[in-house]
Amino acid sequence: MTTLVGVDAARGRRAARAGWWSRWAGLAFVAPFLVLYLWLMIYPLVSGVIMSFQYKDLLSGTSEFVGFWNYEDLSIDPIFIGSIFNTLRFVILTVPAFVVLGLLIALALNRPTRGAAIMRTLFFGPHVLSVTVVTLIWKTVYLPNVGMIDAGSTALGLGPLSILLNPDWALAAVALVTVWWSIGLPMMLFLAALQQVPQDIYEAARLDSASPLRILWTITIPSISKMIVLVAVIEVVLQFQVFGQVNLLTGGGPNNTTRSMVMFIYQAGFQQWQAGYAAAASQILFAIMLVAAGLQFWVSRKPAES
Amino acid sequence: MRLNKTSTALAAAALVAALCAQAAVAQTEIRFARFFGSCEADFATVTDPSRATNECGVITALTNQFNQENPDIKVVTEIVEWQPYYEQLAGRLAAGDVPDVSVMHADVLGEFARRGLLLPLSEDFPEVGIDTSDFVASGRENVEVDGEIYGLPQDFISWLWHTNKALFAEAEMLDAEGNPVMPTSVEELFEQAAAFKERTGKPYLALPVDAGSIARTFYTLVWQQGGDFFPQDTRQIALQTPEAVEALTVLKRLVDEGLATAYTDGSVGNSEFQQGGTGVVTQGTWMIAPFVAAADNAEMALADYGVYPLPQLYADNAQFSAGHTWVMLKSDRRTEEQRQGALQFMKFLYDHNGDWARAGHLPSRQSVLDSAEFQELPHRASIMSIPGNARHHPNTINQQRVMFFTIGEELSAAVLGQKGIEQALADAENRVNAVLRRAR
Numbered sequence: 001m002t003t004l005v006g007v008d009a010a011r012g013r014r015a016a017r018a019g020w021w022s023r024w025a026g027l028a029f030v031a032p033f034l035v036l037y038l039w040l041m042i043y044p045l046v047s048g049v050i051m052s053f054q055y056k057d058l059l060s061g062t063s064e065f066v067g068f069w070n071y072e073d074l075s076i077d078p079i080f081i082g083s084i085f086n087t088l089r090f091v092i093l094t095v096p097a098f099v100v101l102g103l104l105i106a107l108a109l110n111r112p113t114r115g116a117a118i119m120r121t122l123f124f125g126p127h128v129l130s131v132t133v134v135t136l137i138w139k140t141v142y143l144p145n146v147g148m149i150d151a152g153s154t155a156l157g158l159g160p161l162s163i164l165l166n167p168d169w170a171l172a173a174v175a176l177v178t179v180w181w182s183i184g185l186p187m188m189l190f191l192a193a194l195q196q197v198p199q200d201i202y203e204a205a206r207l208d209s210a211s212p213l214r215i216l217w218t219i220t221i222p223s224i225s226k227m228i229v230l231v232a233v234i235e236v237v238l239q240f241q242v243f244g245q246v247n248l249l250t251g252g253g254p255n256n257t258t259r260s261m262v263m264f265i266y267q268a269g270f271q272q273w274q275a276g277y278a279a280a281a282s283q284i285l286f287a288i289m290l291v292a293a294g295l296q297f298w299v300s301r302k303p304a305e306s
Numbered sequence: 307m308r309l310n311k312t313s314t315a316l317a318a319a320a321l322v323a324a325l326c327a328q329a330a331v332a333q334t335e336i337r338f339a340r341f342f343g344s345c346e347a348d349f350a351t352v353t354d355p356s357r358a359t360n361e362c363g364v365i366t367a368l369t370n371q372f373n374q375e376n377p378d379i380k381v382v383t384e385i386v387e388w389q390p391y392y393e394q395l396a397g398r399l400a401a402g403d404v405p406d407v408s409v410m411h412a413d414v415l416g417e418f419a420r421r422g423l424l425l426p427l428s429e430d431f432p433e434v435g436i437d438t439s440d441f442v443a444s445g446r447e448n449v450e451v452d453g454e455i456y457g458l459p460q461d462f463i464s465w466l467w468h469t470n471k472a473l474f475a476e477a478e479m480l481d482a483e484g485n486p487v488m489p490t491s492v493e494e495l496f497e498q499a500a501a502f503k504e505r506t507g508k509p510y511l512a513l514p515v516d517a518g519s520i521a522r523t524f525y526t527l528v529w530q531q532g533g534d535f536f537p538q539d540t541r542q543i544a545l546q547t548p549e550a551v552e553a554l555t556v557l558k559r560l561v562d563e564g565l566a567t568a569y570t571d572g573s574v575g576n577s578e579f580q581q582g583g584t585g586v587v588t589q590g591t592w593m594i595a596p597f598v599a600a601a602d603n604a605e606m607a608l609a610d611y612g613v614y615p616l617p618q619l620y621a622d623n624a625q626f627s628a629g630h631t632w633v634m635l636k637s638d639r640r641t642e643e644q645r646q647g648a649l650q651f652m653k654f655l656y657d658h659n660g661d662w663a664r665a666g667h668l669p670s671r672q673s674v675l676d677s678a679e680f681q682e683l684p685h686r687a688s689i690m691s692i693p694g695n696a697r698h699h700p701n702t703i704n705q706q707r708v709m710f711f712t713i714g715e716e717l718s719a720a721v722l723g724q725k726g727i728e729q730a731l732a733d734a735e736n737r738v739n740a741v742l743r744r745a746r
Contacts, residue, residue, distance in 0.1 A: 055746065058396050060421040077740060078733075144570065165570055167724050251517075254570075255719040270393040272708050274744055 051279035058273040070280035080281060082256050083264040084288070086171060090260065091239045091292070093175035098235045099228060101179065102186030107220070109187070110194045120191070127184030131244035138177045139164075139249060167257040170250050174258055177245055182238075186231045193227035194220070229300040233293050240289045261285045334647040336381045339395070339405035340365065341388040355661035359595040364665045372654045379647040381407075392707070395635075399423065404635040406648040410457060412448035412629040413710070416701030419451040425634040427649075428455040434653040444696040445670035448629050451701060457631035458652050460659070461667035464591050464692045465522040465626040467617060471610035473585045477505040485688075486585075488617040492556055495619060499565035502585050510565050512579050512587040513557065514572035515721050517714025520557070522626045523588050524717055526616050527553035529624035529697045540703050541742045545713070545735035546728070554720055554727050556619075561721055568721055582607025588616065591689070594666035598684050613685045615692055627696035629670065668692060704745040709738045 052070055056063040074080050105123055109116045126134065141148045142164045150160040163173045197220065205215050221228070243262040246252065252259035252267075261281065269278030342361040349358060349366040353374050358364045369381050384405055386394050392414060398404050410418065418424050431438055438446070438455055445459030467488075474486040479502060481487050489495035499510035514520065528535070533549030536542065544550075560566035567584065569575030579587035580600040594613055601611035615625050632652055634645075655662070660674040664683065669675050681687055699706055713734045720730035 055744075057421070057746065059399060059418070059423060061400065073740075073744065079737060144574075146574075165722060253715060253718070254722065255724040256715070267708075270390075270396060272705060272741055272745070273396060277744060 048279045048282055051276055052283045054276045054279075056275040056279070058269060058275040063276070066276065070277045071284075073277065074280055074284065079256060079259065080261075080264055083259045083261045084284075086257065086259055087240060087242065087261045087285075089171055090175055090178075090242055091236060093172060094178050094239045095232060095235045097175070097179045098183065098186045098239075099232050102183055102231060103190050103228070105183065105187045106190030106194055107216070110191055120187070123187055124184035126181045129181065131181075132248065134177060134181045135245050135248035138173075138180075142173060142249070164250055165254050167255045170254055171258050174242075174245055174249055177249065178239070178242065181245070186235065189227055189231050189234075190224065193224040197223040225300070229296065232300075233296050236292050236296060237289055240285065240292065261288075333377070334379050334641075334643040336379060336407060336644060336647045336651055337384055337405040338369065338381045338407045338651070339384045339386060340409040341386055341391050342409070343388075344385045355658065355664065359599065359664055361592060361665040361667075364662055368655065368658055368661060371658075372651055376647075376650065376654075379650060381651055399635070402637075402639070404637045406634060406637075406640060406644055407651055408633055408635055409460075410631050410633045411707070412445075412459070412631055412701070413699065413706035415449060415457055415631055415633065416451055417704060417706075418633070418635070419454075419456040419701075423635055424456040425636050426454045426456060427458070427634065430649055431455065431458075431652075434649045436653055436656045440671045440673050442670055442672050442675060442693050444627060444693060444698070445629060448698070448701060449631050457633040458656055459670035460630040460632055460655070461662060461670055462591070462693060462696060463628040463630070463667060464689070464696065465526060465588060465616060466591060466594070466689065467614045468579065468587050468589050468593060468597055469612045469614065470579065470582060470585055470608055471612045472608075473506050473508065473582065474502070475610070477502045477585070479505075485612060485614070488614065490618060492619050495556070495617065496559070496563070496565065499560065500563075503565055506585065508582075509567045509584050510586060511560060511567070512575035512584040513561065513566040513568050513721075514570075514575045514588065515568045515718045516570055516572050517711045517718060519572050519588065519714070520717045520721065521710045521714035522590075523557065523616070524550075524553050524713070525697075526624060526626045527556060527619065529626070530618060530620040530622050532620070532622050535699065536703065540700075541739075541745075543709065543735055543738045543742065545731045545738070550731050551727060554717060554731065557717070558721050558727060562723075570718065570722075580606045580608050591666045591668065594685055595664070611685075612688065614688050615695070623691075623695045624697040625692050625695045627692065627698050629698075630667075705738075705741050708741050712737045712741070 051063070053065060053067060054063040055066045055069070109120050109123070142150075144150060144162040144165060145154075145160045149163060153159065153161045161169075163169045201219055201223075202215065205219055210218070241262050242260045243266065246258050246260050246263055247266075250258040252263055262285070265278045265281045265285065268281060269275050342365050345360075345362040345366055349363050349370070351370065352358065352363070352367045353371040355364050355367040355371065358367050366383075369383055373379070373381055391409075395404075395408065415424070428438070436458065441449070441459050442462070445462065446455075449455050449457040449459050469486045471480065471484065471486060474480050479487045479498065487498065489498050502508075502510040513523070528547075528549045531549040531552060533547060533553075535544060537544050557566075561568045567575070567578070569578070572589065575584075575587055576589060576593065576596075578584055580597070597608065597611050597613070600606040601608045615623075632655055634648055634652075640648075656671070659669045659671045660677065660680055663669045663674065663680055663686075668686075668689065669680060674680050675690075675693060681690070703709075716725075716730040716734035716737070719725045720727050725733070
């Protein structure tokens, strides 16, 4: 009996030691990632929150606690409030386009032909270009009087449209550039999802004489619904951060109608050197993005739960 | 024996290599941050600044010349784009990695100096032979903060009236000396512009309305009326003034009446001017050399080019001015050799202030300004009045660059009809004051 108890105790000690080792070994494996994550993600995030309650001068590095002063100032800054609405409008213009257009292109090109492969490459092509190249191309297209669009509109007798100078159209013009530039990614994601849908379901539907529209609505879309949500969330997060194309195409004009939140943050932080003010604006952007992405998840999960 | 020879040869080679390495180490490296673009393709080996006529060419040739004449010092140029220059400099300051000599706009220098980021140079300049009493008054004002000199003024930038005299001849609007007839009041401006358009069929003026350009024209017109942007306090701008309304109304009227064409991209306006599409373009001193080159180009329609200060339309002949300066940012990492090398390089730039003027700018040294060599440069004689009439905000005012572009954005919106004149000025005032209120 004593011997059996002794054996059990030894086994228990060994198991405890093994458990301890496995715990530490696991931690050791994830430690490099954890360190980097804490250093490059959590630390800046917390620093940003702290900075948003400070008056911090980017040039001299001096800082002073000012409580909610930055947030109060932001709440009455018409340029910041305008940039929130501009950004929301931009997200509304681009995200549905990315989802719908991306899906339609993916559906059209989801076939094993050489032509489809070439078209996939063509659609994905602009995505590898830098924002500088993309805006350079489109700036030439939008150039007042002599650009491709104005030349066309003049030839049609409409006169120059000067789209980037028109407060009603400038943001839509930037949205068009963004969709042209980035449609490749949602298209590829949708293609990947479409190729995961089992072909036998389609065969069964066709045997039942289901129309292509019905197949799309009852088989394809439900089968890739998670990818649709993923694309929508990715694009919401990305488009809320629009900056490069706005900065290079319109500089926030005309009449502040294209100034995005990130552009506002950039200008406050790096041109006015008011890092605290910029940090406070960043926290608001972060909160809006969090709410928007969360809302997207919630809306997409609701039907399944009900 | 053979082995000994080999060993001796190897030892000799090692010695030579060591000496070379030591020589290389002895060369003091100076990091020189600037904008003005990169033109290595044309000027990488040029050491004669007289071969260049643009900013980039002149400064590249000057740097090459300095490196050639001072084998113990190596100036390494770090080129940054003009627009994000200060953003990048702020980043470098935060990282503690600052260049030894940096270009700095005069309207920014005060902010850097007040934050204690610049090395005071009042005592160093005389030691290396830089005579600060030779600085033109306005240039000295730019670099002096609380009685201390923080930089070497490099030039005067001004905003000019570039003209196509052939078109003025066609409009029969040249005076006895062959210069375009200049308006002396707002009424004359509109009369002459209308007459010019009627006789040539072309708009009188190409008016760049990008934020920077329109702000320069606006500042000039306000100052010419004796307007004061800061009547009470350097932290509170006043833009809803009769002078500001008048200045913006003139600019908008010119565009609305078809006498001026507004260009949101200044380069398109310049191109239109060079192609003979307009009689005048308002542009900076830096465009003198390109327009002289265009006038020499048979493919351009700018056969007879002339450049003048902006016409005096009101009581005061004020002219917008700005300037570039050379400064030394404070650094704990800089050695005494580097500090001395940087000062030597600044002395060299001071000595060659006249060469820099080839790029179109006015020199910041009175002796160079008075020299026959400078005055013989193309068109300089016709803009000699500018230093005496130069006007700029004092360097005690914060956020001048932000202010400049913010005002420009609102003015541009008004001229293009996107908002009313009063609204634009009120918005500009509120935006600038919000920035000034936050600045400490």
